[in-house]
Amino acid sequence: MKTEKKRTIKQEYLIIKRAIKLVNETTPHFTFHCAFFSFCCSLTRVGSNYITASIVDELTGDRRIKFLVIMLSCYLIEILLRIIRDYSWRRVRTFNIIASKWEDMLLNNKSFETDYKNTEDSTVRANRQMITDRAGQSGFNVLMEQLVCFFDGAWLLLLGAGICFGMFFKHSPHELFGAEKFIDSPLMTLVFFIVVAILSVVDYKKITKFSRRIVESQKKRALCQIPLHYYLNDYTDDSKAGKDIHIFNQKRLIRSSVDRFYGEWEKCSKEWFVNMRKNNNAHNIIYLISNSITYLYVALKVYIGAFGLGGFLKYQFCITRITESCTILSRSIAELRANNDYLELFFEYLDMPSEMHYGTIPTEKRSDNIYDIEFHNVSFRYPHSDVYAIKNLSFKFKVGEKVAVVGMNGSGKTTMIKLLCRLYDPTEGYITLNGIDITKYDYEDYLALFSVVFQDFRLFSFSLGENVSCSQEYDEDKVLSCLNIAGMKERVSALPDGLKSVIYKDFDENGIEISGGEAQKIAIARALYKDAPFVILDEPTASLDPLAEYEIYSRFNDMVKNKTAVYISHRLSSCRFCDKIAVFHEGEIIQFGSHEDLLKDTNGKYYELWNAQAQYYKDNATA
Ligand code: ADP
Numbered sequence: 001m002k003t004e005k006k007r008t009i010k011q012e013y014l015i016i017k018r019a020i021k022l023v024n025e026t027t028p029h030f031t032f033h034c035a036f037f038s039f040c041c042s043l044t045r046v047g048s049n050y051i052t053a054s055i056v057d058e059l060t061g062d063r064r065i066k067f068l069v070i071m072l073s074c075y076l077i078e079i080l081l082r083i084i085r086d087y088s089w090r091r092v093r094t095f096n097i098i099a100s101k102w103e104d105m106l107l108n109n110k111s112f113e114t115d116y117k118n119t120e121d122s123t124v125r126a127n128r129q130m131i132t133d134r135a136g137q138s139g140f141n142v143l144m145e146q147l148v149c150f151f152d153g154a155w156l157l158l159l160g161a162g163i164c165f166g167m168f169f170k171h172s173p174h175e176l177f178g179a180e181k182f183i184d185s186p187l188m189t190l191v192f193f194i195v196v197a198i199l200s201v202v203d204y205k206k207i208t209k210f211s212r213r214i215v216e217s218q219k220k221r222a223l224c225q226i227p228l229h230y231y232l233n234d235y236t237d238d239s240k241a242g243k244d245i246h247i248f249n250q251k252r253l254i255r256s257s258v259d260r261f262y263g264e265w266e267k268c269s270k271e272w273f274v275n276m277r278k279n280n281n282a283h284n285i286i287y288l289i290s291n292s293i294t295y296l297y298v299a300l301k302v303y304i305g306a307f308g309l310g311g312f313l314k315y316q317f318c319i320t321r322i323t324e325s326c327t328i329l330s331r332s333i334a335e336l337r338a339n340n341d342y343l344e345l346f347f348e349y350l351d352m353p354s355e356m357h358y359g360t361i362p363t364e365k366r367s368d369n370i371y372d373i374e375f376h377n378v379s380f381r382y383p384h385s386d387v388y389a390i391k392n393l394s395f396k397f398k399v400g401e402k403v404a405v406v407g408m409n410g411s412g413k414t415t416m417i418k419l420l421c422r423l424y425d426p427t428e429g430y431i432t433l434n435g436i437d438i439t440k441y442d443y444e445d446y447l448a449l450f451s452v453v454f455q456d457f458r459l460f461s462f463s464l465g466e467n468v469s470c471s472q473e474y475d476e477d478k479v480l481s482c483l484n485i486a487g488m489k490e491r492v493s494a495l496p497d498g499l500k501s502v503i504y505k506d507f508d509e510n511g512i513e514i515s516g517g518e519a520q521k522i523a524i525a526r527a528l529y530k531d532a533p534f535v536i537l538d539e540p541t542a543s544l545d546p547l548a549e550y551e552i553y554s555r556f557n558d559m560v561k562n563k564t565a566v567y568i569s570h571r572l573s574s575c576r577f578c579d580k581i582a583v584f585h586e587g588e589i590i591q592f593g594s595h596e597d598l599l600k601d602t603n604g605k606y607y608e609l610w611n612a613q614a615q616y617y618k619d620n621a622t623a
Contacts, residue, residue: 007340011339012336012337013338015347016143016343016346018343019140019143021048021070022153023095023140023144024522026098026102027092027094027481029094030091031102032088033088033092034092034144034148034151035151035392036088037085037088037092037148038148038149039151041152042083042152042155042159043155044078046318047074047078047081049313049318050314051078052313054071055310056309056313057309057310060308060310061310071560073234074440077109085349085574092144094143096163099139099140100139102140103139103140107128107349107350110164110350115356116418117305117355117423117424120382121160121383122384128349129226130345133222133226137184137222138338138343139343140338140341142335146332146335146336146339149328150328150333152325152332153325153329154325155320155325156328157325157329157436159321160319161322163314163318164315164318164319164322165439167189167301167315168189170301170306172184174305175384180608183300183303184301184306186191190273196290196293198206199289199323200291200322200326202286202292203287203323203326203330203359206279206282206286207283207330207331207334210276210279210282211338214275214276215334217268217269217275218272218274219339219341220268220271221265221268224261224264224268228258228261228262229255231258231261232258237253241420260374266618274495291323295479298311298316298319302371313347318329319618320350334458356439357425358439359439359441359443362440362442362460363441363442364449366533366561370430371397372434372435372562373396373432373433374394374396374417375393375396375431377394378393378426378427378428378429378431379391379428379429379587380394380415380426382415389412389415390412390416390587390588391412392428392588393587393588394593401580402577402578403565403579403580404566404567404574404580404581404582405567405568405581405582405586406568406572406581406583406606407605408585411586411587412583412584412586412587413538413584414455414568416552416584417432417538417566420450420534421447421450421536422447425439437440448532450534450536451527451530451534451538452535452538453520453523453526453527453533453537455538456518457520457523459503459504459519459523460503460512461502461507461508462502463502464483464495464498464499464502464505464512465479465500465512466482467503467522468482468499468522468526468529469526469529470529470530476499476519478529479499480492483521483522484553485528485556485559486521486522486524486525486528487552487555488518488525489520489550490522494510508588521552528556532563533563534562534563535562535564535566536565536566536567536568537556537566537568538568539568550573553567553569556595572613574612575620576594579594579597580592580593580594581593583598590604590605591604591605591606
């Protein structure tokens with residue numbers, strides 16, 4: 001997190017400018033509406049006082065009917081101003097209501113578009129978490145509120161100063177001597193304004209000092225909130241965690257962690273509160289002194305006859321507003337700068353560069369599925385890692401061949417699939433499709449060639465039909481056929497709402513709960529529905545028993561007849577039907593051939609793995 005970095009005024013301004021530009025895209029003329037709304041508010045406040053003061057002056061002075069009528073009709077303008085003001089307020093307020101979801105949508109759009117590597121990168125994930133966790137206290141909402149405050153302060157200062165300026169020229173009509181003469185002099189007015197200005201500067205300094213402390217304690221508080229929220233909400237609320245909490249009595253561990261973070265959070269909250277109080281106290285004292293001096297000065301001017309009761313009301317009100325505006329301005333600037341920490345992080349996330357090369361060549365649309373893919377001396381290291389997950393891999397997928405990929409955990413099987421599907425690009429070497437480097441193809445076109453069921457696939461709380469087709473409109477017969485092939489026939493026919501049944505109960509109390517095995521079958525049906533020339537199963541059947549897995553794999557084999565298929569499995573028995581088996585070890589293919597051929601090499605890894613598993617099945621069978 002780069003919040004400790006000091007930004008220059010220009011950098012602060014540029015962040016705010018960019019944020020405003022972005023907001024303008026969803027709420028046109030956003031800044032104008034903020035400024036106009038604040039202007040109307042300030043004008044109605046200062047204006048009402050001015051009119052009241054002028055009426056009082058007139059009633060206690062010349063009592064001109066025409067002037068009184070003009071002043072009273074000014075109230076009508078004020079009503080009109082309030083109506084126009086409300087239009088701008090509605091625009092600003094509407095943004096205020098949608099801002100947080102709009103921010104989430106921008107972040108989500110970025111995560112859809114960003115290179116896949118960023119979604120796995122721990123630094124990127126931590127930054128995203130930080131943005132999400134601070135979103136309550138910072139963001140575009142705060143930008144809006146503080147912009148309104150800033151304009152409010154600026155308008156009050158301008159309007160107040162404009163009216164008070166007249167005070168320099170208000171003198172007593174009587175001849176005065178001594179102290180009274182000094183009170184009436186422009187010098188006294190100047191001294192008064194200098195004193196008020198000094199008090200405002202002191203107030204600004206205090207506010208800036210405490211605001212910085214408040215922001216620091218807010219940040220510390222937000223950092224404690226991350227683990228606290230995880231333990232109190234995310235983990236405990238996760239129904240899947242319930243079993244572990246009970247069986248492993250995790251409540252002790254959770255409670256002690258919560259106690260620790262709660263203690264720190266409470267400390268930071270108190271620190272935050274104390275700084276707020278000190279800030280308010282300091283401001284209130286300065287405000288009181290400044291107000292008393294103002295009352296005294298204006299009262300003295302009335303006493304010497306420079307202006308009447310109306311003038312007292314008018315000038316006292318305006319000077320108080322000027323002092324208030326200094327506080328509002330300094331506070332809003334401090335808040336805007338603190339909010340820039342969040343916006344900077346937010347923009348850093350949006351600006352994450354894409355390092356993948358996205359080509360433009362469309363892939364050939366072939367009904368014969370002749371798509372030759374070949375790895376040429378491919379090596380790969382994950383970002384921030386010195387270790388090669390794939391080493392110098394050269395390998396060709398023959399069209400229509402069924403290839404099993406086997407090997408120990410961490411031997412690089414899934415990484416090879418990620419490279420094949422261009423979730424990552426090779427660190428060294430290259431991959432070709434029909435002789436052309438895959439980076440030269442249009443990315444979406446290239447991805448359309450693959451149907452993959454990953455180990456950690458996800459289903460959504462959408463209807464069964466939508467989950468399989470990944471679309472709101474789908475071919476029902478095709479969805480049903482894919483579900484049948486995946487082994488869900490009985491289950492689907494027993495569902496009262498059929499394909500319309502919503503999976504899980506997150507949004508629908510009639511949603512269906514499905515077992516791990518059923519989820520895997522639905523994920524396989526989804527891969528079948530895509531009907532891509534390459535089908536890849538990356539151990540999606542891990543929670544099925546060996547027989548069920550074998551059944552699915554061999555049925556799948558029938559379904560993907562003329563397609564190229566890659567099967568990854570721990571269970572070598574499931575892969576016997578494949579044409580070829582690639583044995584991975586420490587990022588390399590150390591053996592490649594048919595099941596029978598590989599078994600002949602009694603010193604080979606495949607023989608070792610096969611016997612280790614065959615032994616296990618035999619032991620289980622005799623037990
Ligand atoms: P397999 O599928 O054979 O179990 P993987 O391809 O998942 O193996 O992993 C190969 C190696 O790459 C392992 O050492 C693993 O720890 C590492 N690895 C996998 N994913 C990542 C990642 N996102 N970041 C860093 N290292 C990773």
